[in-house]
Amino acid sequence: MKQLFLASLLGSTIAMCGAAMAADTDLKTLEAAAKAEGAVNSVGMPDDWANWKGTWEDLAKTYGLKHIDTDMSSAQEIAKFKAEKDNASADIGDVGAAFGPIAVKQEVTQPYKPSTWAQIPDWAKDKDGHWALAYTGTIAFIVNKKLLHGSEVPTSWADLQTGKYKVSVGDVSTAAQAANGVLAAAIANKGDEKNIAPGLQFFTKIAQQGRLSLSNPTIATMEKGEVEVGIVWDFNGLSYKAKMANPDDYVVLIPSDGSVKSGYTTIINKHAKHPNAAKLTREYIFSDAGQLNLARGNARPIRAETDLKLPADIAKNLIPGEQYTKANPQPIKDADAWEVTSKKLPQLWNEQVIVEMK
Numbered sequence: 001m002k003q004l005f006l007a008s009l010l011g012s013t014i015a016m017c018g019a020a021m022a023a024d025t026d027l028k029t030l031e032a033a034a035k036a037e038g039a040v041n042s043v044g045m046p047d048d049w050a051n052w053k054g055t056w057e058d059l060a061k062t063y064g065l066k067h068i069d070t071d072m073s074s075a076q077e078i079a080k081f082k083a084e085k086d087n088a089s090a091d092i093g094d095v096g097a098a099f100g101p102i103a104v105k106q107e108v109t110q111p112y113k114p115s116t117w118a119q120i121p122d123w124a125k126d127k128d129g130h131w132a133l134a135y136t137g138t139i140a141f142i143v144n145k146k147l148l149h150g151s152e153v154p155t156s157w158a159d160l161q162t163g164k165y166k167v168s169v170g171d172v173s174t175a176a177q178a179a180n181g182v183l184a185a186a187i188a189n190k191g192d193e194k195n196i197a198p199g200l201q202f203f204t205k206i207a208q209q210g211r212l213s214l215s216n217p218t219i220a221t222m223e224k225g226e227v228e229v230g231i232v233w234d235f236n237g238l239s240y241k242a243k244m245a246n247p248d249d250y251v252v253l254i255p256s257d258g259s260v261k262s263g264y265t266t267i268i269n270k271h272a273k274h275p276n277a278a279k280l281t282r283e284y285i286f287s288d289a290g291q292l293n294l295a296r297g298n299a300r301p302i303r304a305e306t307d308l309k310l311p312a313d314i315a316k317n318l319i320p321g322e323q324y325t326k327a328n329p330q331p332i333k334d335a336d337a338w339e340v341t342s343k344k345l346p347q348l349w350n351e352q353v354i355v356e357m358k
Helices: 002-011 013-023 027-037 052-063 074-087 099-105 157-162 176-188 197-208 219-223 234-243 275-285 288-296 321-327 335-352
Strands: 039-043 066-070 092-096 133-144 229-233 250-253 260-269
Touching: 027 039, 027 052, 027 275, 039 074, 039 275, 052 066, 052 275, 052 288, 074 092, 074 099, 074 260, 092 099, 092 176, 092 275, 099 260, 099 335, 133 176, 133 234, 133 288, 157 176, 157 197, 176 197, 176 229, 176 260, 176 335, 197 335, 219 234, 229 234, 234 250, 260 275, 275 288
Parallel strands: 039 066, 039 092
Antiparallel strands: 092 260, 133 229, 133 250, 133 260
């Protein structure tokens, strides 16, 4: 019977549509439909980010799904979905929290609520299922101790402000990580998602002192010795450190005077060529196994806030909990305000910060 079902699924557009409609409520049907599609193409979900590699390997092994990824920023992902429309080359992407609502307004997404939907906090999901944060991150510093020339490792934004450190934050105009880095600096200086000015002022002073680097804090730039202090998500910093030739040269820490806690959400392309494979991917990401895969990539899985306990062998590789307690990183409390601010941020960054670079 299963072979007959799959054969009709492959051979009939009507059968495929029926499978897609049933997929939201019937996991077996969803699995069969995804297997029939045979592939899932992603954007912004590379192997070395939050251990997506583990998820792709599991989906290939369990469901036979072939996979390719094209790495790009959150803004680029949404633009790609919108530009390609019916000629979609991507099925699913991973974007910063602020970009989930933007993608919905751009009408480039389709909804899917995984079976663990009730275990995702309300603040971390769209009521209709268009987006849901799979994991959270807190803005951290990754410091190459070998490049500090005798200076102490900075443990706060205040240390960065008064020190001689070269600071790399990345491309604020396109990357959610970089934008949240500016927000974290703002929060540490009495700003918030409605008032980004303290963060811009912070980086303007660093630019005026000739200490703002345009190098994006990545594994490649760190290996080349281009990054003294990188502003990154905690999970990225930990992953980068682990991949360095000399990991002990690096320290990853949460700035003690404040930071921001946000997250990333999958968005399923409205015009996906493999819609059921994309939905199954989201289903797996929110399963116990998928959440633990993210934790192995040093991200903090969203269900760890409700029902999922992290094994000791995973928890020990994360930043000590007392650093988070001291910094008290703030979640984005007003998503609408941050959406407005984050849209203005690229222009403000260029007008106030980049022009001051020496």
